[in-house]
Amino acid sequence: DGGITQSPKYLFRKEGQNVTLSCEQNLNHDAMYWYRQDPGQGLRLIYYSQIVNDFQKGDIAEGYSVSREKKESFPLTVTSAQKNPTAFYLCASSNPGQAYEQYFGPGTRLTVT
Amino acid sequence: GQSLEQPSEVTAVEGAIVQINCTYQTSGFYGLSWYQQHDGGAPTFLSYNALDGLEETGRFSSFLSRSDSYGYLLLQELQMKDSASYFCAVRETGGFKTIFGAGTRLFVKA
Numbered sequence: 001d002g003g004i005t006q007s008p009k010y011l012f013r014k015e016g017q018n019v020t021l022s023c024e025q026n027l028n029h030d031a032m033y034w035y036r037q038d039p040g041q042g043l044r045l046i047y048y049s050q051i052v053n054d055f056q057k058g059d060i061a062e063g064y065s066v067s068r069e070k071k072e073s074f075p076l077t078v079t080s081a082q083k084n085p086t087a088f089y090l091c092a093s094s095n096p097g098q099a100y101e102q103y104f105g106p107g108t109r110l111t112v113t
Numbered sequence: 114g115q116s117l118e119q120p121s122e123v124t125a126v127e128g129a130i131v132q133i134n135c136t137y138q139t140s141g142f143y144g145l146s147w148y149q150q151h152d153g154g155a156p157t158f159l160s161y162n163a164l165d166g167l168e169e170t171g172r173f174s175s176f177l178s179r180s181d182s183y184g185y186l187l188l189q190e191l192q193m194k195d196s197a198s199y200f201c202a203v204r205e206t207g208g209f210k211t212i213f214g215a216g217t218r219l220f221v222k223a
Contacts, residue, residue, distance in 0.1 A: 031209055040121075042200055042213040043156070050209055058210065090155060099209045100146045100163075100202075104155035 002027045004105035006091050011110045013085075021076045021108045023091035031099060032074040033092040036060060037107075043090060049074055050096060078110065085112045115139045117201055117214035124220040125191055133186045133217045135201035142203040145177050145184045150216070151197045159186070159199075188219070196221045 004025040013019045025032065031050050035043040045058030049068040063082025068074050074093075078085045088109050092102040117137045125131040135145065144163035148156040162168050162177035162184060174187040188195055198216040205212065 033209075033211070035213075040215075042215040044213075045210060048209055056209075092156075096209075099204045099211060100144055100161045101158045102156075102211065104157070106155050107153075 004091060004093055004103055006089075006105035006108050009106065009108060011108055013110070013112050015112055016080045017112075018077055018079050019085075019110065019112075021078065021089055021091075021110070023074045023076065023105060024072055025074075025091075025093045025103075025105075026072060027093055027103060028071075029093035029103070030071065030096045031094045032068070033094075033102065034058075034064070034066065034074070034076045035090045035092065037088045037090060046076065046089075078112075085110060115142075115203065115205065115212045117203065117212060119199075119201060119214040119217045121215070122218045122220065124222060126222050127191055127193060129191050130187065130189045131191060131219065133188070133199050133201075133219065135184045135186075135214055137182050137184075137201070137203055137214075139182075139203055139205070139212075141206035143206060144204065145175070146202045146204070146211075147173075147175050147186045148200045148202060148213075149197050150200065156200060191221050193221050193223065195219060 033048040034046040047066045049055035065077045091105040094102045146161045147159040150156040160175040177184040200216045202213045
């Protein structure tokens with residue numbers, strides 16, 4: 001079955017530590033995205049990538065970093081510079097010409113204490 | 114900048130029809146999408162309007178009026194499982210950025 005996987009589903013870290021969230025897709029999509037969702041709010045774009053070895057900052061990129069070395073993978077690192085990292089993180093992918101229809105992974109709920 | 118506004122909550126009775134509105138302010142966009150998200154789950158794509166008018170997909174329909182900067186999602190024959198959050202979203206012209214509204218939480222009562 002094609003889809004997007006994110007791991008782990010729940011992640012706990014101490015303040016000051018960097019943490020990397022995994023996102024893998026086997027949909028053969030060129031475009032991938034990372035969103036952050038806070039309770040009762042919409043999705044805010046952190047980073048997106050249209051193609052391998054290329055990525056662009058979204059609206060809230062500060063304190064985050066990404067890489068896109070493979071088409072299937074788009075890991076997100078939450079660095080210690082991110083002031084409020086506790087949130088629900090969602091990865092998505094789409095065909096380049098169909099960004100209006102994004103497929104989402106199950107999400108990773110990160111808690112930093 | 115770009116912004117989308119939706120009601121925060123809507124409550125309806127099982128079997129009824131409910132309309133969730135979305136108004137937007139954008140400098141340019143390709144079209145309006147709708148997503149459904151159950152608590153703790155991933156958003157799933159419901160529909161997309163590139164052109165003005167009504168798009169129907171089973172019990173769900175979506176409408177867009179570019180001249181009014183307005184769209185809506187219409188859910189018919191409501192079922193308990195339709196209780197979820199619904200997000201409208203626009204993709205900016207010239208790029209891949211998608212802007213999401215804050216979401217409308219739909220409660221379906223028996």
